[in-house]
Amino acid sequence: MxxxxxxxxxxxxxxxxxxxxxxxxxxxxxxxxxxxxxxxxxxxxxxxxxxxxxxxxxxxxxxxxxxxxxxxxxxxxxxxxxxxxxxxxxxxxxxxxxxxxxxxxxxxxxxxxxxxxxxxxxxxxxxxxxxxxxxxxxxxxxxxxxxxxxxxxxxxxxxxxxxxxxxxxxxxxxxxxxxxxxxxxxxxxxxxxxxxxxxxxxxxxxxxxxxxxxxLSAPDPQAPGMLLAHYAPNAKLRLMEAAQLRTALDILGPDAAHIAVYARTPLRSASARLIVRRMPDDAAATAQQLFAVLREFDAAGARLIWVETPPADAAWDGVRDRLTRAAASA
Missing domain, CATH: 3.90.870.10 (DHBP synthase)
Structure with missing residues (x-):
């Protein structure tokens, strides 16, 4: 309710x-x-x-x-x-x-x-x-x-x-x-x-x-959100560099189906069945929508989720942490 x-x-x-x-x-x-x-x-x-x-x-x-x-x-x-x-x-x-x-x-x-x-x-x-x-x-x-x-x-x-x-x-x-x-x-x-x-x-x-x-040599205290695999959608999630995404989509061509892509880099695909969401260039904006996007991909029936690897700078640490743990569940 x-x-x-x-x-x-x-x-x-x-x-x-x-x-x-x-x-x-x-x-x-x-x-x-x-x-x-x-x-x-x-x-x-x-x-x-x-x-x-x-x-x-x-x-x-x-x-x-x-x-x-x-x-x-x-x-x-x-x-x-x-x-x-x-x-x-x-x-x-x-x-x-x-x-x-x-x-x-x-x-x-x-x-x-x-x-x-x-x-x-x-x-x-x-x-x-x-x-x-x-x-x-x-x-x-x-x-x-x-x-x-x-x-x-x-x-x-x-x-x-x-x-x-x-x-x-x-x-x-x-x-x-x-x-x-x-x-x-x-x-x-x-x-x-x-x-x-x-x-x-x-x-x-x-x-x-x-x-x-x-x-630290001492073991970590027990705390929330510390599991290696966490925050996982139903579909298998994979982190990929932009070049890897382009290559994979070119290889699949029109046969790309049941795949969802979340990327900052503009991508082209010959498949009308590919699900694509544009990742914001801003880390805070990406964090705000990240989990909702993953849920949308699941609801759309995606079996694979390909996410462009976040930038290496510190502003993206939180997003990178969540995506890395989600990918570890695959």
Whole structure:
């Protein structure tokens, strides 16, 4: 059931459902989430069951403001506090030491917890309404089956879980890919997942260099979005350079069918059955539409999706990460 998230009565109905231990589809600026009361382990286990997600694969907990951090985190390093001040509300998740006994199921039983304050007005309205009902944080991974393409509209969520799930419609997501994740639990900031927020901005605010996962000998903490294969459409996805795309289309000629192409480079094909979408030259615009395009290709019956490899510059890191993981599922 999709309700207009701009209506106070719809937000109240969703908050009542969450307080009762039910699941709700939640719009954020990144992607839509499948939300439950982070303090209700039984409700959170419902998320894992609905998604088919392993119970030890942790979820991000969404809080209304900085005050919500103290409820779930045992400590906040000074550099993490600076990141919160600068980038919340926004598409940044911080991994922090977890307060014992809090969000046990949402954290997958791990000693850390991922926290984020979303920048979507419907999400904020829902978090405030939930707080009035004694619910002070929402566990909310992407509202899709585990490992599949993330949803960026309310209709995507309904297509995944059916009419029985209450979904607040907040329009198409502005960012379109999941949040940047920075691990703040090891004394220095470590980039676990790229997103819209870039490394240069994070380092400027943190006042220290942002380490990569590969620089540390210690194992990574369990965090969302860390699987090699993830974000996958039903069709097999392959990343290809422009020259490879041209050659492949020339070889297939008029026989190209059940193939969808997403590329910045103008391409020609002798086949009228080829599905082609133009990839924007801008990384942010590509991120905003990426998951919706992959879902469109699936809906059109594509069996193969060929995507032009994104540019190597840092602005494309988030898009490149999602496409690389989607291709690994093929």
């Amino acid at each position: 999709i309700l207009d998230g701009a209506l106070p009565e719809a937000v109240a109905r969703a908050a009542d459902a969450l307080a009762a231990g039910e699941l709700v589809g939640l719009p954020t600026e990144t992607v839509y989430g499948l939300a439950a009361d982070a303090g209700n382990d039984a409700a959170v286990r419902g998320i894992f069951a609905a998604k088919g997600r392993p119970a030890d694969h942790p979820l991000i907990v969404h809080v209304a403001n900085q005050a919500g951090v103290a409820r779930f985190a045992a400590e906040v390093p000074a550099f993490a506090g600076r990141l919160i001040d600068a980038f919340w509300p926004g598409p940044l998740t911080l991994i922090l030491p977890r307060r014992p006994g809090m969000a046990e199921a949402a954290a997958g039983g791990h000693p850390t917890v991922g926290l984020r304050c979303p920048a979507h007005p419907v999400a904020h309205a829902l978090l405030a309404a939930c707080a009035a009902r004694g619910v002070h944080g929402l566990a909310a991974p992407s509202a899709n089956r585990f490992g599949r393409v993330s949803p960026t509209t309310a209709a995507h969520v309904a297509a995944e879980f059916g009419d029985a799930l209450l979904v607040l419609d907040g329009g198409a997501c502005d960012v379109g890919i999941e949040s940047t994740i920075v691990d703040c639990s090891r004394g220095a900031p470590v980039l676990l997942r790229p997103g819209q927020l870039g490394q240069t901005d994070i380092e400027r605010v943190a006042g220290t260099r942002l380490l990569s996962k590969e620089e």
